[in-house]
Amino acid sequence: MKAFADLYGRLDATTSSNAKLQAMQDYFRDASAEDAAWAVYFLAGGRPRQLVPTRLLREQAMTAGHLPEWLFEESYQAVGDLAETIALLLPESHHSSEEGLATWVEDYLLPLRGLPPEELAARLPALWSRLDRQSLMVCIKLITGAFRVGVSKLLVTRALASLAGLDPKRVAQRLVGYTDLSHRPSAAGYRRLVAEESDREHAERGGQPYPFFLAHALQAPHEQFEALLGPVENWLVEWKWDGIRAQLVKRDGALWIWSRGEELVTDRFPELHALAEQLPDGTVIDGELVVWKDDRVQPFALLQQRIGRKTLSRKLLEDVPVRMLAYDLLEQAGEDWRSQPQHARRSALEALLARSPSPLLQLSPTLTGRDWQDLAAQREASRSLGVEGMMLKARDALYGVGRTKDMGVWWKWKIDPFSVDAVLIYAQRGHGRRASLYTDFTFAVWDAEPGASERTLVPFAKAYSGLTDEEMRQVDAVIRKTTVEKFGPVRSVTPTLVFELGFEGIALSKRHKSGVAVRFPRMLRWRHDKTVEDADTLATLQDLLQ
Amino acid sequence: MDLVIARPEGLYCPPGDFYIDPWRPVERSVITHGHGDHARWGNARYLAAAPGEGILRSRLGQDIDLQTLPYGATLDHHGVKLSFHPAGHVLGSAQVRLEYRGEVWVASGDYKVEADGTCAPFEPVRCHTFITESTFGLPIYRWRPQAEIFAGIDDWWRQNQAEGRASVLFAYSFGKAQRILHGIDDRIGPILVHGAVEPLNRVYREGGIRIPETHYAGDFKKSDPLLRQALVLAPPSAAGSTWMRRFGEYSDGFASGWMMLRGTRRRRGVDRGFVLSDHADWPGLLWAIEQTGAERVMVTHGSVNVLVRYLREQGLDAQGFTTEYGDEDDSDDLPGADQPGADLPGANQPGADPEPREEGP
Ligand SMILES: [Zn+2]
Numbered sequence: 044m045k046a047f048a049d050l051y052g053r054l055d056a057t058t059s060s061n062a063k064l065q066a067m068q069d070y071f072r073d074a075s076a077e078d079a080a081w082a083v084y085f086l087a088g089g090r091p092r093q094l095v096p097t098r099l100l101r102e103q104a105m106t107a108g109h110l111p112e113w114l115f116e117e118s119y120q121a122v123g124d125l126a127e128t129i130a131l132l133l134p135e136s137h138h139s140s141e142e143g144l145a146t147w148v149e150d151y152l153l154p155l156r157g158l159p160p161e162e163l164a165a166r167l168p169a170l171w172s173r174l175d176r177q178s179l180m181v182c183i184k185l186i187t188g189a190f191r192v193g194v195s196k197l198l199v200t201r202a203l204a205s206l207a208g209l210d211p212k213r214v215a216q217r218l219v220g221y222t223d224l225s226h227r228p229s230a231a232g233y234r235r236l237v238a239e240e241s242d243r244e245h246a247e248r249g250g251q252p253y254p255f256f257l258a259h260a261l262q263a264p265h266e267q268f269e270a271l272l273g274p275v276e277n278w279l280v281e282w283k284w285d286g287i288r289a290q291l292v293k294r295d296g297a298l299w300i301w302s303r304g305e306e307l308v309t310d311r312f313p314e315l316h317a318l319a320e321q322l323p324d325g326t327v328i329d330g331e332l333v334v335w336k337d338d339r340v341q342p343f344a345l346l347q348q349r350i351g352r353k354t355l356s357r358k359l360l361e362d363v364p365v366r367m368l369a370y371d372l373l374e375q376a377g378e379d380w381r382s383q384p385q386h387a388r389r390s391a392l393e394a395l396l397a398r399s400p401s402p403l404l405q406l407s408p409t410l411t412g413r414d415w416q417d418l419a420a421q422r423e424a425s426r427s428l429g430v431e432g433m434m435l436k437a438r439d440a441l442y443g444v445g446r447t448k449d450m451g452v453w454w455k456w457k458i459d460p461f462s463v464d465a466v467l468i469y470a471q472r473g474h475g476r477r478a479s480l481y482t483d484f485t486f487a488v489w490d491a492e493p494g495a496s497e498r499t500l501v502p503f504a505k506a507y508s509g510l511t512d513e514e515m516r517q518v519d520a521v522i523r524k525t526t527v528e529k530f531g532p533v534r535s536v537t538p539t540l541v542f543e544l545g546f547e548g549i550a551l552s553k554r555h556k557s558g559v560a561v562r563f564p565r566m567l568r569w570r571h572d573k574t575v576e577d578a579d580t581l582a583t584l585q586d587l588l589q
Numbered sequence: 590m591d592l593v594i595a596r597p598e599g600l601y602c603p604p605g606d607f608y609i610d611p612w613r614p615v616e617r618s619v620i621t622h623g624h625g626d627h628a629r630w631g632n633a634r635y636l637a638a639a640p641g642e643g644i645l646r647s648r649l650g651q652d653i654d655l656q657t658l659p660y661g662a663t664l665d666h667h668g669v670k671l672s673f674h675p676a677g678h679v680l681g682s683a684q685v686r687l688e689y690r691g692e693v694w695v696a697s698g699d700y701k702v703e704a705d706g707t708c709a710p711f712e713p714v715r716c717h718t719f720i721t722e723s724t725f726g727l728p729i730y731r732w733r734p735q736a737e738i739f740a741g742i743d744d745w746w747r748q749n750q751a752e753g754r755a756s757v758l759f760a761y762s763f764g765k766a767q768r769i770l771h772g773i774d775d776r777i778g779p780i781l782v783h784g785a786v787e788p789l790n791r792v793y794r795e796g797g798i799r800i801p802e803t804h805y806a807g808d809f810k811k812s813d814p815l816l817r818q819a820l821v822l823a824p825p826s827a828a829g830s831t832w833m834r835r836f837g838e839y840s841d842g843f844a845s846g847w848m849m850l851r852g853t854r855r856r857r858g859v860d861r862g863f864v865l866s867d868h869a870d871w872p873g874l875l876w877a878i879e880q881t882g883a884e885r886v887m888v889t890h891g892s893v894n895v896l897v898r899y900l901r902e903q904g905l906d907a908q909g910f911t912t913e914y915g916d917e918d919d920s921d922d923l924p925g926a927d928q929p930g931a932d933l934p935g936a937n938q939p940g941a942d943p944e945p946r947e948e949g950p
């Protein structure tokens with residue numbers, strides 16, 4: 044456990060990708076295959092279901108320190124991380140366990156699931172007594188399913204690939220499904236991840252999808268596109284759909300649908316199962332699942348509602364029909380097409396859909412423009428069409444892995460989010476790295492125009508992202524100075540700060556005092572130039588509703 | 590009767606007509622120790638424990654009107670018997686014992702219960718009312734024995750040396766820096782210090798404390814290979830300054846009790862956090878309070894509300910004292926998180942620390 048806890052410490056202590064790569068390579072080089080198998084699982088985002096109720100862990104920490112509950116809460120507020128708080132409050136051991144991660148997970152931790160509380164209360168202290176404090180914290184994170192350390196799956200892939208001398212794409216392919224709840228890491232599984240390439244590998248892939256290629260946000264004004272991206276002819280342009288990114292895999296007579304989180308969602312979309320008949324074996328299509336009705340895409344909220352349902356009634360399937368908008372072809376006739384250029388994949392996709400037409404699977408249309416200016420003008424229609432903007436894909440780009448940029452780039456050119464100037468009225472402490480700063484804010488707008496005899500600030504959104512670290516510190520200092528009242532971790536402040544707040548969408552809401560709910564709010568700018576009186580009003584928000 | 594009350598100028602003893610660590614200039618001040626927020630400039634008369642004289646004069650001026658008293662010696666003033674007792678915080682730090690008509694109060698100033706060899710160790714003093722600090726007044730703060738921390742610093746230094754990098758350790762320059770210098774293994778390599786640290790080293794040496802040989806870092810050229818072997822002690826305000834450039838590629842560390850938390854370690858952005866504090870941890874605070882036998886406890890700067898509530902639940906008569914020794918809510922602010930205290934008296938004097946606040950000194 045110690046070795047894995049040390050790895051966690053190294054990863055946690057640095058923001059440098061190279062240092063993180065180095066730390067992972069050092070760990071994998073020395074670890075047994077059993078341990079490495081579990082390390083990959085946790086680092087790549089795998090989380091077993093919670094093994095011990097958090098409440099029980101808290102109680103143990105309180106009992107051990109003879110602490111009342113309020114004091115536990117005060118401690119938690121100061122630390123900002125539950126596992127860390129518990130680890131700091133439990134008695135410190137003078138031992139540290141050299142037993143590997145696999146032994147700990149398989150022999151000690153997994154068997155805890157479902158044990159009655161008395162049994163857990165008896166067993167856990169014996170486990171804790173064998174762990175130094177850092178190991179203890181990591182162990183608690185594994186138990187509560189809260190293990191998170193700043194490495195991407197891509198970085199894990201790179202570490203393994205360079206260690207094994209493999210193409211990272213190959214490793215990424217093998218990692219698909221590795222973190223599934225149904226998958227149990229094993230030494231054999233790890234050896235397969237880092238094994239030499241074999242000829243049979245491709246044939247034995249079953250229903251596995253390819254790692255998704257992800258887009259980067261394009262923020263520059265379109266006047267700079269010519270300089271940044273080159274001529275518009277080099278780009279394949281599409282709408283950016285507001286749905287669920289997915290791959291359709293048709294192999295060996297069966298159909299699989301995978302979401303971007305590499306989650307198998309075939310069951311959630313029964314209406315698409317008919318595609319198994321239509322598509323030839325050895326086909327993988329990348330695209331977007333959307334609710335499609337009246338010849339147009341419907342708001343994402345509808346799709347979300349459907350996903351939330353346990354059972355899919357026939358009525359629901361009729362009212363909220365899902366279609367796949369196809370935009371890329373990753374496999375054709377059993378052959379991996381990811382190293383073909385974008386335009387070739389697109390032509391092949393068009394040809395495939397022409398051969399096997401189905402209303403269930405529609406081509407995501409391409410857009411053309413004389414120049415970037417022209418496309419920018421077309422993009423103005425995004426909101427009325429129910430799309431998020433445009434996607435720009437280099438015509439000769441290969442299909443990369445995750446957010447790689449070395450094989451070509453996909454840009455998402457989103458429409459300007461809605462924005463208003465709002466006033467900060469409440470602040471709450473952040474978590475983790477920002478535990479000691481006030482970083483989570485509640486924003487308000489006025490309920491009447493300036494000059495009204497009486498007007499008040501109405502909260503309408505919470506946001507915590509969008510500021511630089513330096514701005515965070517400055518805002519934090521102002522909050523401490525202007526605090527009016529404290530409610531636990533939250534402070535109300537004398538309104539002095541105005542921010543431009545951006546958000547992706549807005550809808551009427553009865554649940555909110557402001558009458559509107561905004562989607563993905565974030566701080567765009569700190570408006571030093573505006574006073575609280577200058578902030579926007581509810582009327583501004585209501586105008587955005589159209 | 591209350592022997593100490595809170596007044597706008599500071600903690601005041603009515604029968605004795607003097608202040609303890611006042612934050613506004615007063616006629617008569619009794620000073621617990623030389624940290625900037627406890628020993629302020631501008632009082633007409635100062636009274637302090639004898640071992641702190643060198644520090645106070647170097648920070649407040651050689652010509653202040655300062656009277657000193659050895660630890661344990663008693664002075665009678667308006668019928669108040671006053672004596673100083675070691676607080677184990679920094680060189681010369683003292684608890685102030687006041688006795689008047691059979692009533693005994695002790696004001697702790699800042700204190701630490703683990704003896705460290707750079708100052709007289711903390712001595713519990715029996716009293717009816719104890720005025721305690723509460724900087725680390727949460728149960729999450731529990732220190733490891735300092736020998737482990739020093740061993741950790743030594744290991745880090747050796748490792749960096751093997752990799753040809755300087756080891757830059759940020760630490761508050763009065764007290765913490767000398768404690769580190771006293772505790773580490775000085776045979777590992779050369780020790781360099783920032784200009785803010787050296788004058789205090791001198792005072793410690795003059796006080797008979799063993800501080801290994803140190804060199805002023807400014808005397809070395811960037812190309813000097815010795816730099817890559819060295820341990821460098823610098824105040825937190827030096828982080829990110831041009832002064833750091835001379836060390837080329839270096840590893841940095843930070844020594845503070847706040848390093849206990851992952852969040853503050855990350856926020857500080859150093860390679861290594863060493864959990865080393867000159868204040869009592871949670872068990873230390875509770876132990877010290879218990880040792881005094883006091884039934885009444887007044888809590889100052891730090892986690893005032895937490896400690897007051899906890900002590901009340903233990904059956905003690907506890908209450909908070911509002912002081913200006915640092916804001917409770919800012920106590921998690923790291924040294925260096927704010928502007929150097931240019932506005933504080935003494936900041937421009939030689940030997941004064943550019944960092945007015947340590948861990949809420
Ligand atoms: Zn203090």
Ligand SMILES: [Zn+2]
Nearest residue numbers: 624678699950
């Ligand atoms: Zn102090």
